[in-house]
Amino acid sequence: MTRAAPWLAAAAAMIAVAFLLKDFGYYSDQYRKLMLWVALALGFNFLFGIAGQVAFSHFAFYGIGAYAVVILTFKAGLPLGVAVVLGLALCAVLAIAVGIAATRLEGFYLALATMAFAQLFLVVLTEGGAVTGGAGGIANYRLPALELGGRRFTLTGPYYTSLIALVLLATFFVFWRLDRSYFGRACRAIRDNPEAAAAMGVDVARTKIVVFTVTSVLAGAAGMAYAFVDNIVNPPVFGLENVFLLLFMVIIGGSGRHAGAVVGAILLYMLPYVLTPLIGHHQALVFGIVMVAAMLFRPDGLVGVYDRLRARYGRGAA
């Protein structure tokens, strides 16, 4: 009961925000897309920050989830629930396939292999003809009505925003639990020293495949939620540009820390929207300077800054 309380409180707060924003189209849209970015950043942080794997396929899996649910529901005519399950299974199968190959590759080569996978995915999307809709993507669909206990209802407006909040919380919960388990410690051990981890009895190859699969499937789940935000899926959103933004989010926030991923995602998502009215297109320049400064002076990110401030002043004040 007490352990569930913070999670329930967070869910209640996030859903409350969804309903508070319901009459503000712009802020609701920002809130939805921001939550999806946070979900992606949490997964990427687990993969990169905790398990130490540099992979650039995160947005590709986000896209596979989004496209899979749309194609299976609206082109293949499957019920939404079946499409969701099949879409997640597809993400898992592809992640395992890439993951098995990736365990033979490390560091730089894993990055290249996953980058190639992400590029290949974009090619499949643009060359996919009627199935993927090519460069224009797929549009003109709506979230089908759900049937529960004989009643049909459609999730729209704040109700759909709430669903995204729950997807985000579920993602956070999975990573939070994993991090605090044997599996999480094994991941950190592999990140810091794979040989030592193997000597301690950690199955390095299997752990790597599992962590890649879990993070990829959850990225796919977030992608499914994204598919019904603007009711359109098209290739550019799932390109490499966004993966680098994700990497920056995790590094700026504090790699290897859940709070870091959340803070980094919120900050970098909001940055262009806040800066553009003030300094116009120079926001891109500010973004670059902030990134370089962060790498140079604070490689442990904003959460690292917070830790230091607390260590210096926190105890004295308390």
Add this chain to the structure above:
Amino acid sequence: MTSVISRRLFGACAAAAVLAAGAAAAQDTIKIGVITDKTGTAKFYAEPVTEGSMLAAKIINAAGGVLGKKIELLIEDDQNKPDVSATVARKLVDAGVVFILSNTSTTATQQQQTVSLETKTPQLTPSNSGETLTTQIDNPYFFQTGPLFSYQINTLLAYTRAKQFKRVALMTDNSELGQLVARSFKAGLEKAGVQVIVEEVVQRGATSAVPQMQKVRAANPEAIFQAGVLGPEMVLFFRAYHQLGMKTPILGSYNLSIPLYLTMAKDLMDGIVIVDAYDREKPEVKAFEEQFQKEYGRPAFNLNAYGYDGVRLIADAIKRAGSLDKEKIRAAMQATKDFPATIGAKGMKYTFPPGKRTGFDPEGVVVRLIENNAHGRVVHAGQK
């Protein structure tokens, strides 16, 4: 340290408050939202279009505005990211715009349609050529006045019909737009019974296009259709063409009409014919170019005129609607008939045929010759 930060924060908040107050005071205007790309990959197309839009608003306001009110353009940067584009469209709708003008890329415009359809806000793209923009979503609020790809290829085919090409090469790059143009070119060529015997792609970031051009040369096509849109990569294509001493005629996509190519690929493009929708000998263009020169102190080119026409079309629709009711403005835009265009062949007029939301005259595309490193005279107009 903390006090400095809080003082600055206070300053920023105060500045924001002043800005907000300023916006609130300017209620007596007609707000038109403009979505452009200031920082992304479509910047070089979107920004010139937006310059034209700003000029049109200025000219209309100087002449008294519309319905006795001044036009106010609210300009948003979408970074050419489709999801961001939809978000800023919502921002504009919340800010009370009566129309959204999308000067950004085709995919971004497409994603904005989610917002225009949902919020019943009329939306126009003056420059996008995407073939399916008005057909993929049944959105009565969306209008397109850019020249469709099919018009472009058909005009190019009409021009080359006399030459009886049967076997041609197709050259593009791996950008989304380049792929899109290549696909519609290929479809048009095949429909006309012309065989594409070799297709080559220059990858983004390539350092040479010689291998691709060697393959093209080996296949010995009668002409090369060029569909790429990435500037540096297309310069590689022209350079390889000259390096290999090729003489095969090149028929270029619309993209080559952007003046930047004349500096990037200086003297490499003479003799190429390109598709365009701009004729400098038109009286409307002469008048437009004069005003543009006066405003910006440099010569105008085709992209500027798209944005210029976009705002003029919207202002005309609002005037005919006689009110700021979005539904009435939408109906007025749909009823646009014979509105004189700056863009297009001599005498071209914008009309939305019944049941259609593409307003560019299918006969309005032209073919121009590049001579003396300049976009020269019109050598052909229309699809016939």
